[in-house]
Amino acid sequence: MDLIKYFTFSMIISILGIRGILLNRRNIPIMSMPIESMLLAVNSNFLVFSVSLDDMMGQSFASLVPTVAAAESAIGLAIFVITFRVRGTIAVEFINSIQG
């Protein structure tokens, strides 16, 4: 019963992250927050199953996932900075003309 409760929690947070991406298409740094929330929910799912099955492989993998999240968050911020400098605005609907 504990496994089912924790699994449901992490799944609720993942689906709220998906909904956050679909609802918040105003600008880029607001859109990167639900992406981090989805990665966090998947990480928590790894750990919940690792604790339930008494296996350490899930915890080892769950300590590698935040590094990938940090790398893609840094790249997203760099793209946001260059978009703001080139374009002067951060409305996402003009993003389809990115070159290079």
Place this chain on the structure above:
Amino acid sequence: MKSISIYLSLILHRTDLLGPIHNFLLVFLGSSLILGSLGMVLLTNPIYSALSLGLVLVCISLFYILSNSHFVAAAQLFIYVGAINVLILFAVMFMNGSEYYKDFNLWTIGNGLTSLVCTSILVSLITTILDTSWYGIIWTTRSNQIIEQDLLSNSQQIGIHLAIDFFLPFEFISIILLVALIGAIVVARQ
């Protein structure tokens, strides 16, 4: 750093309060998790939503401590709250107030349809989870255990698994970090 429940039992001198305190902490953390993620999605001020993302990350880290995995909790605090949340706050404060959509309406027809679809996905997934017999799944994890597992601490076990089972992903992650660093600097320079 041992488990919190041992400390609590020593402080309270009663062992019949462990279960309720554990349950109370889990309910408290779960409710603040759901409130924080709802606030992150629905709040209009972007600094408030970035701070509620920080609340969600800290609550998940405390939840990891309750589940007796201390290394992942500390790594989560350092990497997620200390690096990613600060990066997101920097990106949010980079823009000034005139960049918002002034007439941003949360309850348009498209947004309502999206919420309906997400709620239906959530309900179907919850019914699938409740219908699956998780305890009927064969435990295939006996071959992954280290021989002296009870004598080692949590960090030592994770270190052994990283060096033996996850050696190739470990090297690839270091290459990913190097490429991300070089790419971010090349993209964002003058």
